[in-house]
Amino acid sequence: MDGAAQFTLDEDEAGRTRLSVEGPLLVSSVGPLDRDLEELNADLGVIDLSGVDAIDTIGAWVMCRLAARHEAEITGAGERAKRLLDAVEGAGNDAEMDPPRDPVWLRVPKAIGELVFDMRGGIIGVVGFLGRILIGLGRLIRRPSTFPMKAMVRQMELVGVSALPIIGLMSFLIGIVIAQQGAVQLEQFGAEALTVNLVGRITLRELGVLMTAIMVAGRSGSAFAAQIGTMKLTEEVDAMRTIGISPAERLVIPRVLACTFMMVLLGFYASVVAIVGGAVVGQVALGIPFFTFLERIQEVVPIHDVWVGLIKAPVFGLIIGLAGCYHGMRVEGNSEQVGLRTTMAVVSAIFAVIVLDAFFAVFFTEIGWG
Structure with missing residues (x-):
């Protein structure tokens, strides 16, 4: 190649074996030479640069x-080449490219400890956030005319009414699965009626x-995080604060109340x-007439079971x-x-709902509503 360095x-x-280089050692021409030198098998003792007419870093x-x-x-x-060679040689680093890693039995507990420690900050943040919501709600109660009723009704429609088809389908199928699988197991004891x-x-x-809580967390909880997060990025939230409108009162409280009530x-x-x-399933597979099944529900399900579900529902809605x-x-x-915060919102809401559900199960059993 014309103008390329050769050796x-x-x-x-x-x-000693001497390698003599001639021509320019520049970024535009040193590539072919570098590839040839990589394939060189000779054991070099001297590298002669007297034939180099131009050199860069x-x-x-x-x-x-x-x-x-x-x-x-x-x-x-030459003089310029010596300066560049000294500078490049002094900039070398013998540090390991891959730093040493702790063994897995140390890394796993360390990672878990860091997550637990970070969770503390998250809990404090959520408690502080709840406090700001309660303060904003108190201001709205003192001034009912400023309550964002239209925004709340809109959120109730999105969280509740719009979710009826998917939640209805999911619940209907769950009821079918519970009845079918339960009947198969109870049939072994001749207790299909149970x-x-x-x-x-x-x-x-x-x-x-x-x-329902898991479905609402995936559907509405993620929407809340994405909507408010996008408003944060586009500085709409900062603009609301600038003109004296509280984001907690206009954005957060309508969504939290709508989710809780619905x-x-x-x-x-x-x-x-x-x-x-x-x-x-009782009608089709068990021979239990449809309306007889519904009438039996009233007889065998105690009223406190209804209250258990009604008590848990608003708490789950508040958490979501x-x-x-x-x-x-x-x-x-x-x-x-x-995207990251939307994912975190769904995961943390579902996790908190399941933990609270376990707590409620123990609590209601202890008070005799088991």
């Missing part, structure tokens, strides 16, 4: 790397409100639809609304944070 091999007076780095690999001496360098008890109690106490209705609705699904709005308000930096 030749010979021996010097001491019998890349050329100096190639020569220093070659000299270090063969433990060779560089000779014949399928009514199984469907009624498990849907009203647990699965109806729990599955969870009660959605949880009860899901339980009823699941019972209907069980009644369909808080998680979605809290993570939405924590978005900052770039659009990637919106």
Whole structure:
């Protein structure tokens, strides 16, 4: 190649293999030479640069790397070449590219400890966020005319009314599955009639409100985080503060209250639809007439099972609304944070709901509502 650096091999007076380089050692021309030198099998003792007419940092780095690999001496360098070679050689770093890692039995506890420690800051943040919501709610109660009723009704429609089809379908199918699987197991003991008890109690106490909470967390909790997070990125939240409007009162409180109130209705609705699904299985597979199944529900399910579901539902709704709005308000930096915080909102809400459900199960058993 015209204008490219070339090399030749010979021996010097001491019998060492000498590599003589000629031509420019520049970033634009040193590539072919570097590839040829990588394939060189000779054991070099001297690198002669007296034939080099131009050199830059890349050329100096190639020569220093070659000299270090063969433990060779560089000779014949001009004044500029010497300065570049000294600078490149002094900038070398012998540090390990991959730092040493702790063994897995140390890394795992360390990672868990860091997560637990970070969780403390998250809990403090959520408690502080709840405090700001309560303060804003107190101001709205003192001034009822400023309450964002239209925004709350809109959120109730989005959280509740729009979710009726998907929650109804999910609950109906869950009722079918519980009734069918329960009947198969109870048939072994000749107790298929107890399928009514199984469907009624498990849907009203647990699965109806729990599955609804998980669905609302994935559907509405994520929407809260994404909507508020996007408003944070576009500085709409900062603009609201600038003109004297509280984001907690206009954005957070309507969403949290809507989620809390609508969870009660959605949880009860899901339980009823699941019972209907069980009644369909009773009619088709067990020979229990549809309306007889529903009448038996009233006889075998104690009223406190209904209250258990109704008490848990608003608490779950509050947790979901808080998680979605809290993570939405924590978005900052770039659009990637919106997706990250939306995921965190859903995961933390579902985790908190399941933990609280376990707590409620123990609590209601202790007070005699088991």
